[in-house]
Amino acid sequence: MAAFxxxxxxxxxxxxxxxxxxFYVFWEGMLIPMFLIIGIWGGPRRIYAAIKFxxxxxxxxxxxxVAIIYLYNQTSSFSILDFHMAxxxxxxxxxxxxxxxxxxxxxxxxxxxxxxxxDAHVEAPTGGSVILAxxxxxxxxxxxxRFILPIVPDASAHLDWLVIGMSLIAIVYIAFxxxxxxxxxxxIAYSSIAHMGFVTLGFFIxxxxxxxxxxxxxxxxxxxGALVQMVSHGFISGALFLCVGVMYDRMHSRNIYDYGGIANxxxxxxxxxxxxxxxxxxxxxxxxxxxxFMVILASFQANFWYAFLAATxxxxxxxxxxxxxxxxxxxxxxxxxxxxxxxxxxxxxVILGSLAVLVLLLGIWPAPLVxxxxxSVNHLLEHVVTSKL
Amino acid sequence: MNFVMPTFLPALPEIFVLTMACLVLVxxxxxxxxxxxxxxxxxxxxxxxxxxxxxxxxxxxxxITFSGSFINDSMADLLKVFIYLVTAVVFLYSRDYxxxxxxxxxxxxxxxxxxxxxxxxxxxxxxxxxxxxxLELMSLSLYALVAMHRDSGVASEAAMKYFILxxxxxxFLLYGMSLIYGATGQLGIAEIASYxxxxxxxxxxxxxxxxxxxxxxxxxxxxxxxxMWIPDVYHGAPTSITLFIGSAPKIAALAMVxxxxxxxxxxLHGEWEGMLIVLTILSxxxxxVVAIAQKNIKRMLAYSTIxxxxxxxxxxxxxxxxxxxxxxxxxxxxxxxxxxGFGMILLLSRAGFESDNIEDxxxxxxxxxxxxxxxxxxxxxxxxxxxxxxxxxKLSVLSAVINAGYVWVxxxxxxxxxxGAFYYLRIIKFMYFDDEGxxxxxxxxxxxxxxxxxxxxxxxxxxxxxxTLMGMCAAAASITH
Numbered sequence: 099m100a101a102f103x104x105x106x107x108x109x110x111x112x113x114x115x116x117x118x119x120x121f122y123v124f125w126e127g128m129l130i131p132m133f134l135i136i137g138i139w140g141g142p143r144r145i146y147a148a149i150k151f152x153x154x155x156x157x158x159x160x161x162x163x164v165a166i167i168y169l170y171n172q173t174s175s176f177s178i179l180d181f182h183m184a185x186x187x188x189x190x191x192x193x194x195x196x197x198x199x200x201x202x203x204x205x206x207x208x209x210x211x212x213x214x215x216x217d218a219h220v221e222a223p224t225g226g227s228v229i230l231a232x233x234x235x236x237x238x239x240x241x242x243x244r245f246i247l248p249i250v251p252d253a254s255a256h257l258d259w260l261v262i263g264m265s266l267i268a269i270v271y272i273a274f275x276x277x278x279x280x281x282x283x284x285x286i287a288y289s290s291i292a293h294m295g296f297v298t299l300g301f302f303i304x305x306x307x308x309x310x311x312x313x314x315x316x317x318x319x320x321x322x323g324a325l326v327q328m329v330s331h332g333f334i335s336g337a338l339f340l341c342v343g344v345m346y347d348r349m350h351s352r353n354i355y356d357y358g359g360i361a362n363x364x365x366x367x368x369x370x371x372x373x374x375x376x377x378x379x380x381x382x383x384x385x386x387x388x389x390x391f392m393v394i395l396a397s398f399q400a401n402f403w404y405a406f407l408a409a410t411x412x413x414x415x416x417x418x419x420x421x422x423x424x425x426x427x428x429x430x431x432x433x434x435x436x437x438x439x440x441x442x443x444x445x446x447x448v449i450l451g452s453l454a455v456l457v458l459l460l461g462i463w464p465a466p467l468v469x470x471x472x473x474s475v476n477h478l479l480e481h482v483v484t485s486k487l
Numbered sequence: 488m489n490f491v492m493p494t495f496l497p498a499l500p501e502i503f504v505l506t507m508a509c510l511v512l513v514x515x516x517x518x519x520x521x522x523x524x525x526x527x528x529x530x531x532x533x534x535x536x537x538x539x540x541x542x543x544x545x546x547x548x549x550x551i552t553f554s555g556s557f558i559n560d561s562m563a564d565l566l567k568v569f570i571y572l573v574t575a576v577v578f579l580y581s582r583d584y585x586x587x588x589x590x591x592x593x594x595x596x597x598x599x600x601x602x603x604x605x606x607x608x609x610x611x612x613x614x615x616x617x618x619x620x621x622l623e624l625m626s627l628s629l630y631a632l633v634a635m636h637r638d639s640g641v642a643s644e645a646a647m648k649y650f651i652l653x654x655x656x657x658x659f660l661l662y663g664m665s666l667i668y669g670a671t672g673q674l675g676i677a678e679i680a681s682y683x684x685x686x687x688x689x690x691x692x693x694x695x696x697x698x699x700x701x702x703x704x705x706x707x708x709x710x711x712x713x714x715m716w717i718p719d720v721y722h723g724a725p726t727s728i729t730l731f732i733g734s735a736p737k738i739a740a741l742a743m744v745x746x747x748x749x750x751x752x753x754x755l756h757g758e759w760e761g762m763l764i765v766l767t768i769l770s771x772x773x774x775x776v777v778a779i780a781q782k783n784i785k786r787m788l789a790y791s792t793i794x795x796x797x798x799x800x801x802x803x804x805x806x807x808x809x810x811x812x813x814x815x816x817x818x819x820x821x822x823x824x825x826x827x828g829f830g831m832i833l834l835l836s837r838a839g840f841e842s843d844n845i846e847d848x849x850x851x852x853x854x855x856x857x858x859x860x861x862x863x864x865x866x867x868x869x870x871x872x873x874x875x876x877x878x879x880x881k882l883s884v885l886s887a888v889i890n891a892g893y894v895w896v897x898x899x900x901x902x903x904x905x906x907g908a909f910y911y912l913r914i915i916k917f918m919y920f921d922d923e924g925x926x927x928x929x930x931x932x933x934x935x936x937x938x939x940x941x942x943x944x945x946x947x948x949x950x951x952x953x954x955t956l957m958g959m960c961a962a963a964a965s966i967t968h
Contacts (some may be wrong), residue, residue, distance in 0.1 A: 119882065122873065123873035123874050123878070126872055126873045126878070127872070127874045128925075129871045130872060131870065133912075133915075133918060137916065137919060137920040138852075138919055138920060143922050144920070145916055148916075148920070149909070149912055149913075150914065151913070152908070152909060152912055153905065153909060156872075156905050156908055157902070157905045160901035160902060160904065160905055161898065161901070162883065163882070163885065163897050163901060164894065164897055164901055167882070167886050167889045167890075167897070168889055169886050169892060171886075171889055171890045173679075217909065407622060484905065
């Protein structure tokens with residue numbers, strides 16, 4: 099409990115920090131409670147997963163530290179806002195871009211540095227998985243928006259093809275990997291990686307739009323779509339991991355083949371699970387659709403093929419999610435253990451219910467969230483299109 | 488020849504420690520059968536008295552006495568106070584361990600006090616001969632301390648290695664100093680610095696002398712490729728002696744490096760920066776990588792010391808006041824962390840049982856959750872993970888070295904510190920993730936537990952509020968003589 103609360107506090111710190119060292123302190127400090135949560139209360143391979151998680155993320159972040167210190171020497175200040183204003187030459191920009199990219203790509207996680215996530219998610223306890231998916235991944239994408247885009251826009255514009263490529267590979271290839279999984283948590287973990295691909299795509303599409311159309315009118319759509327996707331994915335992934343946790347509490351197995359026909363014995367739970375699964379595929383009316391649609395629309399302005407590949411998620415996401423739902427929730431009752439299952443108790447109902455309400459609310463009426471973002475996004479775009487050379 | 492009577496007042500702490508050490512020696516001889524702890528208490532009183540004297544005699548401006556061979560400035564005062572503090576904690580932690588092994592003789596404390604005296608002289612030295620004097624006094628005391636456990640073959644072997652290699656290194660230092668004297672005609676640090684500033688052409692003899700001095704300094708601190716003594720001595724010596732040689736002498740050695748390299752030979756920065764880069768890169772590489780293979784925790788901490796020394800040399804490498812302040816902050820923080828790490832090993836050891844293996848930490852979280860947490864803080868601090876103070880130490884050193892332009896050295900060092908994080912994580916893994924190996928409860932007296940807890944909590948607290956200590960180091964480093 100203590101570990102969770104401490105982590106909660108540190109995560110809040112990451113998002114609020116406007117001083118680079120404070121940001122870094124919270125960024126790294128958050129690894130300690132997560133490491134303990136996975137390692138003490140996790141599954142059978144928890145030690146491997148915890149150490150892999152820690153060392154992988156630590157490795158990514160240390161170059162972030164070097165870049166922050168370098169920027170401090172250029173601007174004599176640790177304030178992130180001063181970093182935004184700094185003028186940096188192209189070579190330095192490229193190196194700083196790669197330093198930042200490594201740190202944030204490992205955290206997001208982007209392909210090909212994503213391999214820590216399936217292990218960490220599978221071995222973490224349910225609560226740990228939820229926090230990991232819902233909030234920690236967003237720290238990485240926050241880093242993109244707060245650090246990379248405003249501080250090194252020229253290098254980003256020059257190398258946007260790299261990030262867009264990695265995002266599209268994440269969206270398409272990882273979806274195929276998800277299709278092959280038999281462990282439910284691993285499947286949802288891979289689907290997280292694919293959804294995060296949308297977020298990074300939305301951030302970096304602005305450069306292509308700027309080159310194609312000469313203005314940033316459409317770019318704001320992409321960035322806002324990425325931000326909405328961040329929030330909605332937090333709800334949806336969190337909810338899906340909670341659903342798996344509910345089933346694991348009862349059956350002590352995450353293997354899909356141990357299930358079948360949950361809807362017969364746990365109808366209320368099945369309806370929640372199907373709702374969240376539909377949200378995961380991006381069904382209109384749920385929050386999953388809003389973000390993805392905005393990013394795909396924005397990609398159309400940049401390049402038809404970016405949008406085409408991004409839109410394949412509509413097919414592939416549906417494929418693995420619906421197949422999961424079909425094998426686990428629908429159909430005949432699989433075995434006697436499934437036949438003996440109890441439906442949701444009040445605590446689980448309240449949790450899943452509140453998340454369901456949020457998912458539907460954001461899906462039907464995303465305006466409050468999007469309106470709040472307009473000012474920040476426009477400010478960000480001003481920085482993105484100003485050359486810092 | 489005129490003999491100028493020196494002012495003894497700035498050297499009062501040294502005089503006090505010397506007098507008290509002799510007094511303790513005599514008292515131990517006559518009184519210790521009746522009163523077994525009198526030597527111990529007197530030694531702690533000595534350290535406390537010296538600390539009070541140092542603090543009250545502290546002035547903002549440096550005071551030079553003994554014809555320019557003794558200086559009392561902010562850096563000296565700061566480092567001396569920490570030497571006293573660290574040594575007092577060493578005495579406290581070691582007491583129970585040594586009693587159980589029948590090694591708690593007065594000689595331990597007295598040799599410790601003489602080593603402290605040597606360190607004080609090293610820290611306050613402003614003349615090459617004085618540096619050597621302090622160094623030898625400290626080193627000879629430490630050689631004897633390592634050999635104190637007469638019946639242990641490992642300890643005697645470690646002492647022999649330490650003595651022989653240390654003597655060779657001191658020889659190198661003397662040779663370098665004599666070459667520098669030959670080239671500059673001066674023995675005083677300030678005079679050497681002004682000679683170097685005045686004469687632009689750096690002749691070969693001077694540079695040769697500098698290289699010999701750098702070699703000796705690298706040996707004393709334990710940088711690669713002069714690190715061979717560290718794992719064997721740390722492993723062979725009784726753990727409380729390891730605790731002592733791993734903490735306080737490093738502070739004094741850094742002071743020696745700062746006086747000789749940064750103050751005296753600072754003008755030759757271009758000559759010794761290349762050497763320090765090599766020392767840094769090699770130390771950080773070897774220390775971090777080889778520590779992974781160690782099964783004995785004392786050897787593991789020894790290799791981690793080598794890695795930390797690499798970071799330390801990075802701070803000196805920068806050659807700026809910020810770099811020197813960073814190095815000072817780093818060594819003080821390192822001494823506190825070493826106290827915590829070796830102190831925990833002492834805590835886990837009992838009569839007849841040496842908790843040398845890393846497996847001895849298995850299941851510590853169930854055995855004693857509080858001390859497992861203390862060790863967690865120490866381990867994460869050594870790895871350099873925020874919000875512990877070890878992170879700030881690394882940050883200050885990295886900041887200085889990047890500012891000075893050596894970005895690639897910094898990037899290399901941080902990458903290897905990630906590799907290094909593994910063996911610290913492994914200890915935490917044993918403590919928290921594994922089941923109990925040994926379930927005997929930890930027995931220790933109240934004062935040891937209290938100070939150990941304060942030690943680890945200080946690491947966390949300094950990590951959240953590093954400003955005071957960093958400010959003191961920055962003030963100490965910025966005084967130009």
